[in-house]
Amino acid sequence: MTLTTDAPDVATTDDNTVFGRADAIPGLPHEQVVFCEDAATGLRAIIGIHSTVLGPALGGTRFYPYPDQSSALTDVLRLSRGMTYKAAIAGVALGGGKAVIIGDPEQTKTPELLRAYGRFIDTLGGRYISAGDVGTNTDDLDVIGEATDHVVGRSTAVGGSGNSGPMTALGVYQALRAAAATVWGKPVLWGRTVGVEGVGKVGSELISLLLADGARVIAADVHDASLARVVERFPDISITHDILGERIDVYAPCAMGGALTTGTVPRLTASIVCGAANNQLWTPEVGRQLHDRDVLWVPDYVANAGGLIQVAGEREGATTDWIRDRVERIYDTVIAILDRSKAESITPGQAADSIAEARLSSARLA
Template structure:
């Protein structure tokens, strides 16, 4: 069953974020494989909607819908800021990937993607690996980030981490007058494919890294592979210079911001703010926050390069260019006394407006 959602559950949600509405939301259910998925297409103004698929054991379908709506909107803004010819989309598969994920389910999901005729292109996210994308790719060609053996660009974790690292360097330039992170205390929350790669980059520069993760085995593995990492249960309780959220979103709230010791917040997680007003709260406290969809756009740039058949040099140059993008946003944030999230949104919305008017190049 495939249907475009037309209920008040989407149009009049109390947790809706103001701004551009979604173009299309699709519920996909396959009884034979147990697939329950939601695909959110936020905007195709710049091009086909691209965004990863998240396989996660949501408590209920409302929680899953909230996640896909927020994530797909973020992808629209991420593509606009990154200046790549793509729109914003995202998908979630409801279930525990350790138990529910099967090749048959992934193939069924690929068939649903294929019915959209390229309006949505998927990549990986939490619970969906490059190997899984190979299986999804058996039933649709609208998939990126597959393994190199299957012609894809592979794991986007290192590229995303490089972008976060460059964004962090830009924030350091604003706060401390130079991009160096040597000797700085950085707390990394989440040691998955992005967080672990970020830790490696920080340690190589000489930063003091403290890490936390809800998965003790993953944390122990990173500590064993990357000597020098300090392990903790709760990053926000540590005395740190930089807070790098790299797990699930929503960790920055009015309450958590009031207890934050860091001068910089910059990480790979999506939707880091529990509510949009936290952006200004951080700014008013003198904390420099790098908008998540700017900092973590390296993965999107990688798959955009894959779609355009660009070489690795093009991808790396564009990812390293995140440094300049962040510097410009933070400079404008200070000069206009507005949160950097507001500034980034205005830049992205200007580009989206141009795209709708046919002016995007």
């Protein structure tokens, strides 16, 4: 295993390194970004630790076939920063981090590679704690946990809290209820058409909650097999390959990030955007564009905090009832953010950021 402080095969241009990147957030530098390459297993991984002000940096590990290393680094930097804000606004004693393993999990994921990755995490001495993400599941976390104690979301058989998908979906659903109360006067989705983009372990659970609330669901996913499974489970839903081209009341992005751009927003017919995907807005300016079009966007790191709350509870030995109660309080958090947005004539994203930054500032001064 080789541990380095910069990518082993990246050209020394600003766009491909940590410092001076065009997509970096000014004034919010990362504490640490480390790269790992293990020739024996083919592991190539990056971990970004954005902040440990509130506690050790926690974030999922994404296993994904990035087109190049620069794209992987961009994901790490953006996602780890989002985790800092998510932890701050969720009120848990954790910082923000994120990791990626570069490769196709269907082809390159092996127990040996996951154990090598666990050893990599262990070298950080607890500064980073991994959970699951796109391309990794509870079984994978069990294997990673054979090489490090700094992993959460493992199966109940080995003392973990299990799949975080249902709690993440519950948090998104509660955020949607809060948005519905703000836009339509009642915290229900009955009779509304919701477009769910991405029907994996979170999107599929969200569909279940929406249908139980009387919503009509239109679903999309780039993977035909995933669509087939969700149709078998929920035969009453509709399928499309272009959610933004549908007439919908709510757009729920639950796949990869960056779906909303200055170019795609004009196609949106929904009054509410609220989903489980991270980094839904390509740039912060998209949030202002949505706000100006009277489209209510619930900040992603607020809506999708249910999984984080679950694994934070796992670390503290919390009961299932305690975790569920904290996740359901996302409703109240979203109401407070939307009230502040209206009172101060700012976007929901700005309102959420200000609340999170206030907690971070207080912790730095303590």
